[in-house]
């Protein structure tokens with residue numbers, strides 16, 4: 116079983132470069148299915164397992180996909196198939212994002228029901244409500260969602276009950292080829308929504324209002340290929356900001372876009388972390404003592420749920436009592452038990468956790484419960500006494516490229532092992548040291 120083994124105590128220093136954003140590239144790849152003419156070229160693509168999975172979904176749907184050197188070329192000009200089966204959707208929920216494109220291109224889509232996951236039940240009712248408003252007939256049965264429209268989708272007025280990122284993206288993609296204008300209200304405002312809208316517009320779509328609460332999409336009759344650079348990953352950037360802060364380090368996070376991380380930066384500044392804008396990124400300087408704060412996760416521009424577990428690591432190191440309230444996902448505290456195994460003083464109270472810091476963290480074997488938890492437990496390991504072993508790295512690989520190597524380059528004492536033999540060598544070293 117693969118593990119990350121990290122020994123705490125090193126102050127991080129140096130420069131780390133962030134990759135293209137996972138949550139931007141997945142919808143952009145799904146949107147390439149809309150191009151019935153020409154190829155799409157996507158640059159700054161991170162080499163993540165999720166990217167390989169969505170590429171497989173596209174190939175299954177009869178598109179050609181080449182992926183090399185952080186560049187993807189998609190040719191989706193042939194007639195497309197209409198089904199995304201469970202074997203892909205189970206691996207990665209974002210596979211449902213092909214539904215809007217398929218409905219718009221083919222008038223038909225069959226997608227396996229995604230089901231729940233480690234962070235909550237994650238229904239897709241808002242996606243389906245949007246497709247129905249545009250004239251699709253949606254049936255759910257035998258583990259599949261079947262959506263079909265007679266002729267073209269029709270522009271509609273759609274109000275989302277919650278600013279869901281996935282529903283905003285899926286409906287926006289479908290609306291680009293609809294007849295007439297679609298107005299979407301209470302939509303998500305994440306930077307990844309803006310990136311997708313920019314990509315669609317480069318393909319010939321007419322999407323206005325991305326980044327605000329209302330989107331206006333004038334349908335066009337066809338879309339073509341184009342070239343697009345993916346925005347930097349604000350969650351990976353934020354994870355390295357926390358790595359710098361938790362170790363009292365001094366790190367330049369190259370590619371970090373301050374406006375994409377303003378809530379995170381504001382909360383870390385409240386804790387005493389210093390930020391300096393530098394060319395191409397942000398310098399992050401950790402203080403000697405971190406102050407406790409309260410956090411509530413919210414849709415953008417509120418505090419991102421995808422940084423909640425990493426901030427939990429940081430708050431474990433802060434002086435005093437902090438509270439984190441999770442409002443986006445109903446079950447995103449699975450990592451709390453793992454932090455407790457490291458001697459973290461955390462209590463769950465409904466949708467909040469109370470953290471009494473600073474905890475004297477101890478190395479332990481801990482299991483990642485989702486991709487951000489994998490990163491967060493590794494961050495805690497950077498300051499824990501002794502060795503921390505993080506398992507279930509398949510989660511980490513969904514969202515981070517070369518995480519351990521990037522931390523090692525900043526001075527962390529960390530390695531990733533893939534065999535019992537390697538682990539035994541490390542245990543022998545530990546025994547010798549003790």
Ligand SMILES: CC(=O)N[C@H]1[C@@H](OP(=O)(O)OP(=O)(O)OC[C@H]2O[C@@H](n3ccc(=O)[nH]c3=O)[C@H](O)[C@@H]2O)O[C@H](CO)[C@@H](O)[C@@H]1O
Nearest residue numbers: 138209237238239240241242279280281282420421443444
């Ligand atoms: C690939 C991708 O971009 N993933 C991100 C995306 O996930 P995702 O797009 O799945 O997240 P949503 O914004 O849709 O979900 C937020 C909340 O809305 C609920 N909901 C959503 C849709 C729906 O039809 N009905 C409904 O009830 C969900 O169960 C959840 O509680 O945004 C999340 C919120 O910022 C991030 O944590 C994920 O990293």
Ligand SMILES: C=C(OP(=O)(O)O)C(=O)O
Nearest residue numbers: 138208209421486487514
């Ligand atoms: C929850 C996340 O992603 P996904 O929606 O792909 O599960 C995440 O990136 O933290």
